[in-house]
Amino acid sequence: MKFNIEKPNTELKESLRHKIDFKTKPIGSLGILEDLAIQIGCIQNSLSPELKNPTIMVFAADHGIALDGVSPYPQEVTWQMVANFLNGGAAINVFSRQNGIDIKIIDAGVNHDFDKNSGVINAKIDYGTKSYLSQAAMSQDQFEHALKQGADLIEKIHHNGCNIIGFGEMGIGNTSSAAILLHYFTNLDLRECVGRGTGWNDEGLKKKFEILSKAISNYKTENTVENILTHFGGFEIVMIVGAMLKAAELKMIILVDGFIISSALLAASKINSTVLDYCIYTHKSNESGHKHMLECLNARAILDLEMRLGEGTGVAVAYPLIESAVNFLNQMASFEDAGVSNSDKVTAS
Template sequence: MTSKFEINSLNTQIQEQVQHIINHKTKPLGALGILEDLALRICLIQETVSPKIASPTVVVFAGDHGITQEGVSPYPQEVSWQMVMNFIAGGAAINVFTKQNGWDILVVDAGVNHDFDPALPLQHLKVAKGTQNFLHSPAMTKAQLDEALEKGANLVQKIHDQGSNCIAFGEMGIGNTSAAAAIMHKITGIAMEACAGRGTGLNDEGLEKKIAILKQAIINNPAYTPEEILQTFGGFEIAMIVGAMLSAAQQKMLIVVDGFIVSSALLIAHALYPQILDYCVFAHQSDETGHKQMLQFLKAKPLLNLNMRLGEGTGAALALPIIQASVNFINEMSSFESAGVRESEDR
């Protein structure tokens, strides 16, 4: 699996040219802060001094988790498929925010424990009806892992071929904060107490139980390589996001990273291909326990911190206007020379 992607570090050949353009806009040096860093990053990804955001797309992957049998979530598993129907109907937060901010949205059945009508406007990519309970056995087989990775990668290839150069990923799956916490613990070595959070709203007793179950699952199911960790503790939606991210980086797309679950997928992708971070912009810091330390592990600086922990790709959806602003200023803002404004003598 790891040999099928070709992800190159950014070509910095035009970096000085882009920085010169940024520095000579009608503003003090560095006055647009993070927008200047974003503009430079996007120019290097696209290898142009005239970047653009084309057909930005949020892909929401949904899957169920066998670990929910242990009571790690206060919500029943059927909420997963019910929320997929809500996405399709346009009634979820991700629908509101994508509509507001100009994203296209695709919803994917990666492995929901439900039979959806084939006529629904849904990407029908189901691997199986949920993963196995990883307290007792690996969440998926190696064949299922490979299938999920390939389906995620192929979907992004199609999205790219249709003209998109900016992509974000969301997720839905009751129990997926448990999967993400286990992945975080295994990849980073951070104590489980700092990785596992309240998810959809566990009380103190429920959180203690969740942590104990996850600790026991780690003991019961040794896993060492990134692929083994993903196979053992991941969900089909998380595995598809890993494949999707790697495909996006291979296609030199801008990847807008959402919150805790999506970042757990990035931990796996980064462990396999460290250079993927060159293509990532981190939308926000989730309020879910562990995300701040995930971001620190990846040396990432999020654009937003709104105390959100909903998932679905909502943080990424809200970040697009900031990303678009970084592209707009480098393309449309006057230089000192074109505006006839005198520059500082210190430049």
């Protein structure tokens, strides 16, 4: 698929900065909130941007590598957690309800059949990927289908009025895929990329590293983005890649969660780097490789709460701060409006 992503209108930066500097506050005193307001204004090409129908899409899929022992949890936890999402009992449900965010749960490739009336969006490619310890996780056709499914889902949500989208994921074993993607897309030593995932102790972490090292040694294909994703990716990760690229094409604000979602963004940025201009990084995950991803993306996360849950929880927790950035830009009085004397260090242009 081709994605026609235009750069945001950075010519508006000066006007946005002027509007912010003449609010009733010292210059720069709202810190990162000011940067966010400028970024969002440029994305929407507006001095008065709006956040409409905020949504988090949680993509779930199973990974064949999970059956080879890279996670302390059994594979069936994937579908059990999806059921928990659908019943409203997970952390992402709690935080999204709290902050007025809509949630969409997508079955990208879970090894389970959900009831048609469960509320899950059925985009299943297959009942999980193959184990990339000895073969490609998915076929070329499956890769292309997953990419398109992600893009199509975004197009539908955008058509229904959403202009700010966050992503979450669920899939036992997907920190292994993310670690390998980090390794290939940054040339970072694999040992720096592999973390504890869902909670390995030191012995388990060593075992996980050894399995992934073997998987990499068995990979003999050319290192293109498509080949790396096809061989080591998950259906949920590839769908998120397609969804991110389409969201940027549609000029939506993209809220980036932690380790898994950032691995999808790394891949998306190798396909079209302009996608990064539409991204806000909501938190720094406590999964060890995420700090390297943020460095590679030249990104600054809004929050650092030592979270590493996934699901899109970082997006949901950070969303009120993004709202604050837009609200102060639109609602805070200027010195002139409020009849407050301004500093003689600032003059109107």
